[in-house]
Amino acid sequence: MTTESRPLWQPPLVPPLNQELEATMRARIDGKAKPPGSLGRIEDLAVQLGMIAHPAPPKADKAVLLVFAGDHGLTEEGVSQYPSAVTVAMVKTYLAGRASANAFAAAADVEIRVVDAGVAAELPAHPDLIGAKVRMGTANAAREPAMTMQQARDALAKGCALAIAEIAAGADIIALGEMGIGNTASSALLVHRLAPAPLDECIGIGAGQDDPGMARKHAAIAKAAARSNASSPLDVLREFGGLEIAMMAGAVLGAASKRRPVVIDGFISSAAALVAIRLCPDARDYCVLAHRSAEKGHDIVLAAFGAKPLLDLGLRLGEGTGALLAVPLLRAAARLVTDVADLSDVLAGNI
Incomplete structure (x- = not known):
């Protein structure tokens, strides 16, 4: 079957919560x-x-963090202080169990799955690596669409399927994390169009930029924004998104379709969740905003969600670190419902 004749992926049905x-x-x-x-x-x-x-x-006993990794063609424009090779190096660090996400996951008793969504290198096989590569990184969004529409849909479908598979294997909570040099630039473009918000208000320092670096980043992102007037969620994702971002959006929809909470990390994960709820507004009620990121632009996303995050710790690492720190709060909240006695029983001496 050719790409053109392949049936288009459609978002799964997400049951709306009964607000009553x-x-x-x-x-x-x-x-x-x-x-x-x-x-x-x-x-x-x-x-x-x-x-x-x-x-x-x-129930919030078993939590799984999906860390999606992908590279961005926008790095060719100097939007990051770091080269794309760092994405590969960090994936290897996760697989070695030595990244911040691994340490926090161990502390929070959360399982980690590392997903190659679109790393711009062939990664060696590893028992803890899920190979879901759609392409070798995105194209340079300052010059052309980051991906084709079919690639965007493929990435959404794979993220959705991964979340559903984890739930079928017993996951009560899906948490999201990411790694991808250049992905704050991609996220800024997504938030600019989908919040919507003024572009300059969406652009932060990412992994760290000096003044000349920020000037390059602003110029590259503005160039990308001027290239396309896309405004619908799928078009915006195709034009400016990352493969790891698209897969996170798909994972939000997959978790929501199976009535499971999905814990959203910082700026990049929130941008992915914004794509998901623009595609399917009912998915919003399944999202738990873990923390307020120090990355500029995150407050805009939080406002678009109409939500207040659980934590405000000045984090801006990504990797799912904030989501991991929030998981124990979900466990406590679930046990408040199931384990704490009713006051009437206490007063009646029925404990």
Whole structure:
């Protein structure tokens, strides 16, 4: 079957949450053996998890972090201080168990899967590496579309399938992380078009830039934005996205389609989630915003979600580090629903 005749991937059906359940869940949490509201935003999280899992009780025991890696043709324009070779080096570091994400995952009891979404190199086989490469990195979005429409759809489909496979294997929580030199530039373009927001307000220092580097980054991103007036989610993803970003967007949709919470990391993961909810607005209610990134532009994405993140620690590493730190909060919120006694039972001496 040729690419042209291949059926186009469509987003999976995402069941909308029954918003009428919110009052019921809130009353249930208020009836626990504690003053109403005394656990603050953990109570809000418990309500969200309860609504997602309904009619079953929420469960947050097994969490899996999917770290998607991909390279960006925009690095040819000098948008990063680092070469694309660093993406390969970091993938090897994850597989060796020595990256920050590995350390945080061990601390939070979260399993890691490393996914080659579009690294611009052939990676040696490794038992912990999932080969899902769509192409050897994206094209230079300042000069041409980052990928074809079919490649964008393939990346979405693969991310969706990976999340669904982890859920079929027992995952209660899907967390997202990424690695890709140049991906803050790609994310800035996505947020600019899909939030939408002024371009300059979406561009941050990424992995670190001096003043000349920031000037190059702004110029390259502006050049890319001027090349295309794309505004629909798939067109914007095709023109400016990264393969790892597209797969994260697909993973959001996959997790939501199976009624599982998906923990969104920082700026880049949030840009991917923004693509997902523009494709399927009902996916929004399955997203848990882990933290407020120090990367410029993240507040714009958070505003687009209408959400307040759980943590604000000044993080801007990526890799899923913020999402990993948030996972224990989801576990605590789920156990608030399932393990904490009702106040009525306490007062009646039924404990």
